Amino acid sequence: MAAVQIFKSSRLFPATKPNPLLCLPHFSSAPSDQTPPEPNPLIPSVVSILTNLRSKSRWGYLRSLYPSGFTPTDFSQIALQIKNNPHLVLRFFQWTQNHNNPLCSHNLLSFSTTIHILARSRLKSQAYSLIRDAIRVSEPLQVFEALVKTYRQCGSAPFVFDYLIRACLESKKIDPALQIVRMLLSRGINPGLNTCNSLIRCVMQARGAWAGYEIYREVFGLDGGVRVARARPNVQTFNELMLGFYQDGAVEMVEEIWDQMPEFGCCADVYSYSILMETYCEDEKMSNAEELWEEMRGKGVEPDAVAYNTMIGGFCRVGEIEMAEEFFKQMGLSGIESSGAACEHLVRGYCKIGKIDEAMLVYKDMLRKDFRAESLTVDELIRGLCGESRVLEALEVMRAAMIDYGFCPREKSYEFLIGGLCEQGKLEEALKLQAQMVGKGFKPNSEIYSAFISGYMKEGNKEVAELLRNEMLDTQVCGIAD
Template identity: 20%
Template sequence: MLLWMRRKGSNQISCLPQKFSSLVTIAGKSSNQSNLSIETNSSINKIIRIINDHPFPDQPLQPTLLQCIPPAPVLSNTFVENVLGRLFAAHSNGLKALEFFKCYLNHSQFCPSSDAFEKTLHILARMRYFEKAWELMEEIQQRHPSLLTLKSMSILLSKIAKFQSFEDTLEAFQKMENDVFVGRKFGTDEFNVLLRAFCTQRQMKEARSVFLKMHSRFPPNTKTMNILLLGFRESGDVTAVELFYHEMVRRGFKPNSITYNIRIDAYCKKGCFGDGVRLLEEMEQVNCLPTLETITTLIHGAGVVRNPIKARQLFDEIPLRNLHSDTGTYNALMSSLVRSKDVKSAVALMDEMEEKHIEHDSMTYQIMFSGLMRSNGIEGVCELYHKMVERNFVPQTRTVVMLMKFFCGNRQLDLGLNFWNYLVEKGYCPHGHALDLLVTGLCSLGRVQEAFECSKQVLERGRHISEPVSRMLERFLLQRGEMDKLSTLNQMIKKLQDILPPSVGHAVGSSASIEEN
């Protein structure tokens, strides 16, 4: 039996990246929107606003969409993928996203892409609408079975593993094999998806159980071992990583660049940067060429130990290795500089990215806002915030909540409200945590009308507001004798709960946790 199966240590993973295939969480993914024409972007923005502003559930959405969606060839797969990507990033109502996808499915001359289907499935699964997700899977199986991919399987299994039981996840895997992926012989690739679902949800005990139970049916490969190795890395136990690595080698699996990247990252996260560099040298000695991800991991590791000189040296060596710096490597160096309190150099690096036409992503802004908040205070944050708005960039939820917390905590409620309106105008339905912060700040200053309007906007877009927010508004509206507004609010909450119950596992009206993917 493998050594890792006998270990008595913790079975939980402390923190896993949102995309399991990415070993460096600071490496963001660029948006496709920058490659679209101005006219297409304008059409996308229009559709997003129509979907989010539609009075849900008072009126059906599809008739409105049929009147407003652009004709072919404008309504291409790329167009649909970008709309769904925006709806996902904006935490829009999942059933609205489903209606948009079905409208395209039923009324377009094109076969939908697997990416569009996967985005829709992800939106539903993230909101825990598993019944709708299964219905969509079964409809696609009947109409476009070629769209059923390992990625779609991974999306649904990962969310079931997160929100439901171990037994439910195994049953879901069996259902996919027997009823959904009909005619497909399940093998090691599908087994890896199942293992990955448990590992990404910090369920190493379950992953071990599945491996023991099913590895004789699905012979493991190097990817299987890397998935499990990554799980041990995220447990924060470097010794466990090394024990499993040596067991992996002993059993005949040849380490690849991903294997080394995982080990390097394990050492870097624990502040053992020297060991990470040693593994880089070992890679080169065994003719396993370092990848851009390897160097990015080490740059980030140099930042962990506050060594910006080494981080810069590694960054400057990238062209010498016949590699090309991307947004992720710039983010890594920027993070190293911020950790060393050299925010000025980090700002210069952001300008350099712009000069070289390397895209800023949400992580770029997250790093810079975090650094500016600790050093330059409100002035530096405001300057970058206004630049971000001028560039029409909408950050991911984590950055949205961080900015809203900063604005409200520094009594800059006008900036917080300005940011809220900017997000809404861009077609986003800001996350519940951002609403909680803004409503609390506004009510504390007696700006109850504005707090009421923001909450009403969320409900109109088919999203629940949290119980603390509803109680706070109830208290302040009662104090002001505004019974008509209180009645309107209660009616909207009740109607939404009747038509769209809160996701399974949530208290009525409570906000979901911050989740980017």
């Protein structure tokens, strides 16, 4: 039965047609519809060589005896005979692949047998690697069906399907992952909680928070108001949901998800608090954020660097720099080293209220600690310095940042610097900077033209100023025409 056909019926596994999945744990047992293969004398011979000869001699001996190699069925039967030695099974699998003339054209049968043997022995990374290889050459649903058919005879465990789901998610194959999860849930097999959380996260990232929320309700059996006896969400589940809705700007849903946690006996952790506090901070509801902070401390949840950064950033955003400084101080007293994010919040906060000297002190401290400032932070610092007519200092900040860590100035930074240089009559420096600006892909705009026109007028060079004015008008007309 083709894997795709499994999904065409609302009843996945009709009672009249035994399905290989019925052999999985928690499914009612059903007799196998497969006829046992005829005994193959090759199998015990190869098993004996693999188990009795030393590793240095066994491979050459096998190649000399069986130059034509093995069929996938032969390989699977051999592997099952030595399944209690999973490392040997893996070496045998790799040996049949690693020659210029492969000794086995592996298919989904041999892949799935090897995967099960590795999984049952908790060789997780090796099993996961083979699953990734399998879905590169076959459809995930076909891999799933092959794993189902070989499940019982390999003595595997349900978590092997978690590996398959995660491999699908890693490969951005979200729809097959969803179908596999639904098939397992329909027969009472719950994917691992971490797998469910990964599925929700991937759906939210690819299709938005609401799509992820629908999958959350489906996976945990919350649809229709009837809670099916399935795995229960944990705090990481709710964190994924809150983060997704926060990133989508759905503030009311962040609070709603927060309120759902107690229903499942989940206690918010420091990351949960940080997400909700950040939601309040972004909306400049600092009193709400402070109340949440006090609640967190009252419940014995110790804040981490993310929580401190959230509050520091929130207070800087609303210009309450003294409160930001207090949290920064508490952060140090708590033994948490200041991060680049906290310093950047302070730099922008000081610039916001016009305390440029304090902003420069924090910025220089950042550089001493080898923190790299984001473009927005450097741009704000340049703007603040230019606003105080400290243009040469601002220019030095920009040049040093470009050299030290590849800072890429935005158009506004060039505007501030060129405007300041022209204002101070430093037209030569302004022209050099304008040439650099063009080299970075920015075209002169009306602000740049106006700065140069004003500069040349102050210098008494009305002729050049008039030429620039006409050029600006021509440029604007061409821009409209384009």
